[in-house]
Amino acid sequence: xxxxxxxQLGSSSGIIPAAKLAAPTAILSAFWTLAVTGALWSDxxxxxxxxxxxxxxxxxxxxxxxxxxxxxxxxxxxxxxxxQMFRTLPYLGMxxxxxxxxGIGEAPKIALVAFASVFPVYMTLLGGIRAIDPKLIETAxxxxxxxxxxxxxxxxxxxxxxxxxGVRYALGAAWLSLVVGEQINADRGIGYMIMDARDFxxxxxxxxxxxxxxxxxxxxxxxxxxxxxxxxxxxxxxxGANT
Amino acid sequence: MRTSVRxxxxxxxxxxxxxxxxxxxxxxxxxFVALLGRSGSGKTTLLRVLAGLxxxxxxxxxxxxxxxxxxxxxxxxxxxxxxxxxAIGMHGDGVRERATAALREVGLEHRLDxxxxxxxxxxxxxxxxxxxxxxxxxxxxxxxPFASVDAxxxxxxxxxxxxxxxxxxxxxxxxxxxxxxxLLLADRIVLLEAGRIAADIPIALARPRESxxxxxxxxxxxxxxxxxxxxxxxxxxxIPAGVPx
Numbered sequence: 235x236x237x238x239x240x241x242q243l244g245s246s247s248g249i250i251p252a253a254k255l256a257a258p259t260a261i262l263s264a265f266w267t268l269a270v271t272g273a274l275w276s277d278x279x280x281x282x283x284x285x286x287x288x289x290x291x292x293x294x295x296x297x298x299x300x301x302x303x304x305x306x307x308x309x310x311x312x313x314x315x316x317x318q319m320f321r322t323l324p325y326l327g328m329x330x331x332x333x334x335x336x337g338i339g340e341a342p343k344i345a346l347v348a349f350a351s352v353f354p355v356y357m358t359l360l361g362g363i364r365a366i367d368p369k370l371i372e373t374a375x376x377x378x379x380x381x382x383x384x385x386x387x388x389x390x391x392x393x394x395x396x397x398x399x400g401v402r403y404a405l406g407a408a409w410l411s412l413v414v415g416e417q418i419n420a421d422r423g424i425g426y427m428i429m430d431a432r433d434f435x436x437x438x439x440x441x442x443x444x445x446x447x448x449x450x451x452x453x454x455x456x457x458x459x460x461x462x463x464x465x466x467x468x469x470x471x472x473x474g475a476n477t
Numbered sequence: 478m479r480t481s482v483r484x485x486x487x488x489x490x491x492x493x494x495x496x497x498x499x500x501x502x503x504x505x506x507x508x509f510v511a512l513l514g515r516s517g518s519g520k521t522t523l524l525r526v527l528a529g530l531x532x533x534x535x536x537x538x539x540x541x542x543x544x545x546x547x548x549x550x551x552x553x554x555x556x557x558x559x560x561x562x563x564a565i566g567m568h569g570d571g572v573r574e575r576a577t578a579a580l581r582e583v584g585l586e587h588r589l590d591x592x593x594x595x596x597x598x599x600x601x602x603x604x605x606x607x608x609x610x611x612x613x614x615x616x617x618x619x620x621x622p623f624a625s626v627d628a629x630x631x632x633x634x635x636x637x638x639x640x641x642x643x644x645x646x647x648x649x650x651x652x653x654x655x656x657x658x659x660l661l662l663a664d665r666i667v668l669l670e671a672g673r674i675a676a677d678i679p680i681a682l683a684r685p686r687e688s689x690x691x692x693x694x695x696x697x698x699x700x701x702x703x704x705x706x707x708x709x710x711x712x713x714x715x716i717p718a719g720v721p722x
Contacts, residue, residue, distance in 0.1 A: 372530060373552040377545075377608070387565065391556040425654035468556045470594040 288347025360401025362393025
């Protein structure tokens with residue numbers, strides 16, 4: 235609060251020029267204008283849609299790959315080294331390549347988000363699968379569970395805790411990649427709003443955009459934490475385990 | 478029709494190392510057999526072969542179906558409520574009712590929807606017993622199921638197992654290294670040593686059994702002799718557990 239107050243004072247007295255950084259009041263009023271005219275919502279929906287699409291693809295791929303690698307020897311031998319190689323690629327640097335492959339429409343942005351979210355999910359779920367007590371899998375066999383039932387009843391629930399941490403990491407990476415993706419050649423979305431505002435030196439709108447990114451990142455993280463709290467209710471309560 | 482357990486000429490080899498050698502064993506329908514032996518004698522391996530968890534290197538086995546196992550650790554899935562753990566792998570109508578009934582039999586009807594992590598050691602082991610019983614097994618395999626519970630709980634579990642065995646009448650194979658436990662529970666004690674049956678002793682004591690019974694003491698003496706344990710006191714003696722079997 236103090237920080238915002240100082241910022242406002244600095245802006246009002248002219249120490250912070252509006253062309254560098256708008257005053258909090260200006261940001262609020264810009265937010266209001268954008269919200270009322272509806273420009274904000276349409277851009278917001280576009281951005282959320284991109285993350286939703288990319289993230290869905292990324293998680294689906296990550297879960298599938300982790301299951302294949304974690305549960306089959308050939309998968310482990312063939313796929314894992316390949317994936318580890320891809321994982322080390324600086325994927326944000328691949329943007330030009332993605333544009334060449336997918337053009338400048340939605341596809342490269344979604345691909346970037348998907349790329350960013352695959353590996354956190356893959357790594358944590360695979361780690362979770364490998365950490366499952368083999369005795370539980372043996373028990374499942376003794377009590378007549380088939381392969382798919384074992385995956386559904388034992389392997390996935392048993393590796394859910396680390397996988398959800400991976401999902402949270404993936405969300406962070408997804409939003410970050412969206413920011414990068416939207417700054418290159420977007421004609422809609424929050425990133426576009428920011429780039430457009432830059433051309434008109436509208437630092438108030440730029441800050442609105444940044445705040446939107448932050449709020450979206452926080453709220454999606456909060457959703458996953460809610461899921462965590464419900465899905466992992468079976469875990470014994472440990473000291474200070476609130477996250 | 479009730480069938481019996483038949484093991485003929487069973488050999489199990491791990492990396493050139495014969496754990497079970499040309500072993501023959503029969504368990505009649507409804508018979509309670511305790512398999513006694515020190516660590517490394519192959520008793521857990523025999524149980525695992527009979528449970529279908531371990532392949533035989535050679536030999537033939539026939540086991541009545543359905544069979545069910547109670548393990549040394551409860552091995553409940555921590556993310557399933559107790560009742561769902563009991564019903565695991567079962568399908569169709571009335572599964573929950575059957576699981577509930579099994580839990581009632583072991584005295585856990587008040588813990589149906591508890592998480593396994595909130596159960597005490599004895600409760601968890603009883604849930605494991607319910608999970609086996611709900612399948613109405615013709616053959617019940619018990620792998621040292623009382624080894625990890627405290628002495629008092631163990632005594633109560635002994636009574637419970639005998640009651641349930643009398644009620645449902647499965648053949649039972651109890652793996653244990655506790656001579657008194659074997660004497661209290663079994664119709665017959667099979668002594669395993671270095672992968673072979675060293676002795677097969679019928680226990681004709683009337684139930685309920687007391688360790689203060691003079692015949693009990695006699696039998697214990699004889700078995701401990703066979704196991705090569707030097708004896709002085711008459712207190713309960715367990716074969717020291719060292720290397721896992």
